[in-house]
Amino acid sequence: AQSVAQPEDQVNVAEGNPLTVKCTYSVSGNPYLFWYVQYPNRGLQFLLKYITGDNLVKGSYGFEAEFNKSQTSFHLKKPSALVSDSALYFCAVRNRYSSASKIIFGSGTRLSIRP
Amino acid sequence: KAGVTQTPRYLIKTRGQQVTLSCSPISGHRSVSWYQQTPGQGLQFLFEYFSETQRNKGNFPGRFSGRQFSNSRSEMNVSTLELGDSALYLCASSGGGISGTEAKNIQYFGAGTRLSVL
Numbered sequence: 001a002q003s004v005a006q007p008e009d010q011v012n013v014a015e016g017n018p019l020t021v022k023c024t025y026s027v028s029g030n031p032y033l034f035w036y037v038q039y040p041n042r043g044l045q046f047l048l049k050y051i052t053g054d055n056l057v058k059g060s061y062g063f064e065a066e067f068n069k070s071q072t073s074f075h076l077k078k079p080s081a082l083v084s085d086s087a088l089y090f091c092a093v094r095n096r097y098s099s100a101s102k103i104i105f106g107s108g109t110r111l112s113i114r115p
Numbered sequence: 116k117a118g119v120t121q122t123p124r125y126l127i128k129t130r131g132q133q134v135t136l137s138c139s140p141i142s143g144h145r146s147v148s149w150y151q152q153t154p155g156q157g158l159q160f161l162f163e164y165f166s167e168t169q170r171n172k173g174n175f176p177g178r179f180s181g182r183q184f185s186n187s188r189s190e191m192n193v194s195t196l197e198l199g200d201s202a203l204y205l206c207a208s209s210g211g212g213i214s215g216t217e218a219k220n221i222q223y224f225g226a227g228t229r230l231s232v233l
Binding site: 032034042043044045046049051090094102103104105106107108 | 150
C-alpha cells in the first residue's frame, strides 16, 4: 500500500535561514512525487513534482526538493526563508504505473517563519 | 483559463440534513477528485471521477456519494449529516494529457466548500 509520512507537524525557521520540510514515502516501484502548499482558507497550490531525471527538482517561489531513492525521501527545501512562506505544506505520492492510482497526501507540515 | 470553481464557499446545515456540493473543473480536464480536510484527520481522499465513471474511492461511508456529468462538472452529496462531517471539502481536477499518462498530472484545487454541521 502507498503511504506518505511527514514526521514534523510544525517547522519553525527564522527569516533568511534555510528551511527543510521532510517527507518520506512508501510505494511499489518508482513513484511520482509532489509538493503542495495551502494558505489559510484556500485550496492547495502546486509547488513542484518529481517525474524522472535529475534528483533535484526546482519549483515555484524558490522552493526545491531532492528525490532520494535509497532513503525513499523527497524533502522540500529553500535556501532563504521568507515570512510569506508561512503556510501548510503537503507532500503527495502516486504510483506511476497506474493511471487509475490514487494520489496519497501526507498529514501536512505547518511552516512558520519568524521575522 | 479559469481555475477550479467550487460552490458554494460556505454552508451551514443541521444534523440529519443532506447537502450537495458542486465543482467545475478546469476546461479540458476529465478527472475530478474530492477530498475532506479536517484539523484532526488531515486531507482524506473521498473519490475520483474520470469521464463520468468513479475510478477510485476512499474509505468513507455510503452517505458520501458523487457523480460526474458529461461536461466533467462534478457534484458530491452527503446525506444524513453528522457533526463529524464538518470540514473543508476540496475538489481537484487534472488530466487532458495523453491517455495512460494521467498519473504524472498535477492536480489543481479549488478554494473549497466549508461545511458546518450544527
